[in-house]
Amino acid sequence: MDKVIPMTQELFESCFEKLMSVDAIRSCMKLMEEYPEFTDTMAQNIMNELDLTEEDFQPLSEEESKAGLQALKERIARETGAVI
Numbered sequence: 001m002d003k004v005i006p007m008t009q010e011l012f013e014s015c016f017e018k019l020m021s022v023d024a025i026r027s028c029m030k031l032m033e034e035y036p037e038f039t040d041t042m043a044q045n046i047m048n049e050l051d052l053t054e055e056d057f058q059p060l061s062e063e064e065s066k067a068g069l070q071a072l073k074e075r076i077a078r079e080t081g082a083v084i
Contacts, residue, residue, distance in 0.1 A: 007038065012038035016042065
């Protein structure tokens with residue numbers, strides 16, 4: 001049986017950084033979906049490093065949210081050739 005290394009925050013962030021460095025967006029998204037607790041911790045760590053709080057962010061309108069999602073889908077499609 002293969003050895004299995006348990007996921008840690010350090011390993012998660014290392015994997016995330018490596019995937020981002022090679023523009024593996026889908027793999028990043030899968031990693032984040034599979035480990036939401038590590039994703040949340042990473043986001044909080046970044047916010048702490050930048051001295052940001054939730055109050056520093058303005059909520060998006062539904063229109064802004066839809067436009068942002070559409071732009072992200074178009075970028076993913078353009079960069080991967082996938083139909084989304």
